[in-house]
Amino acid sequence: MVDLHQEFERSLYFHQARIDRRSADALVGITAGLTADGKINQLEAEFLKSWIETHLIHLEDPVVNILYQRLSHMLSDGVLDEDESIELLEILHQFSGVPVGAPQHAKGVSTLPLNDPVPELDWLDRVFLFTGIMAHGPRKDCESLVIERGGLIGNSVSKKIHFLVVGSIGNEQWLHSAYGAKIKKAVELRNSGVPIAIISEAHWQQVLFG
Structure with missing residues (x-):
């Protein structure tokens, strides 16, 4: 939902924060629906990109912005290839795992089971x-x-x-x-x-x- 003409700007119910939250919540539902069959095709990716442009492109949210940037990059050549489809599916699975209404913010992954101490990285044949x-x-x-x-x-x-x-x-x-x-x-x-x-x-x- 986008308040294009600021018709609800002064409303106690339809204020911008509520509109943004409802749109973000809707995005979670949309991504869950798109990934339900375990695959994502080009038409679905193009629909999602267009939906974000219409409803959430203005939102200063790092997670939504990253999702949009990756979608744009994948579709920049007009083709969603197999590798891009697999990567996008994983991204959308992660996104749709966010509880509806939960706040979104960037965060590191230090709570994950990383090796401690961190290993030296070798490149050749690794x-x-x-x-x-x-x-x-x-x-x-x-x-x-x-x-x-x-x-x-x-x-x-x-x-x-x-x-x-x-x-x-x-x-x-x-x-x-x-x-x-x-x-x-x-x-x-x-x-x-x-x-x-x-x-x-x-x-x-x-x-x-x-």
């Missing part, structure tokens, strides 16, 4: 896997930085993975939903003695850029 939303940019860009340094990219959590990098964009609710398939599997492998390290994007970026 296999990396990314999960969550990366502050650095789209996942493909992050993977390219690894490949440029002689590293490899894994397809899923397994004994072949050396580093699982957890993206640093999210909020408290996303942290709980992000502690899901990939991270849970990595923890199980690590606890069984497999040398897989769970690291934060902050550590990954520190090693990359100093």
Whole structure:
């Protein structure tokens, strides 16, 4: 709902904060609906981008802005390819896990089961896997930085993975939903003695850029 002509600006009920919250809550419901079948196609992605532009583009919310920026980047060439579809589905699953009406804000992922102490990062022939939303940019860009340094990219959590990098964009609710398939599997492998390290994007970026 957008108050295009400020018709409700002075109303005690239809004030802008309430409009923003209702729109944000509606976005959570929309993303839940779009991901219900376990896949996301180009028409759905284009609809979501258009809906955000109509209802929430003005909202100064880091999570909504990141979602919109990633959608725009994925659709910039006019095609949502298979890898982008998989990444978008994961982002939307995390977003729809936010309870309706819960406040949204950026937060790090320090409460996740990261390796402590943090490991040294080797690149050559080391296999990396990314999960969550990366502050650095789209996942493909992050993977390219690894490949440029002689590293490899894994397809899923397994004994072949050396580093699982957890993206640093999210909020408290996303942290709980992000502690899901990939991270849970990595923890199980690590606890069984497999040398897989769970690291934060902050550590990954520190090693990359100093």
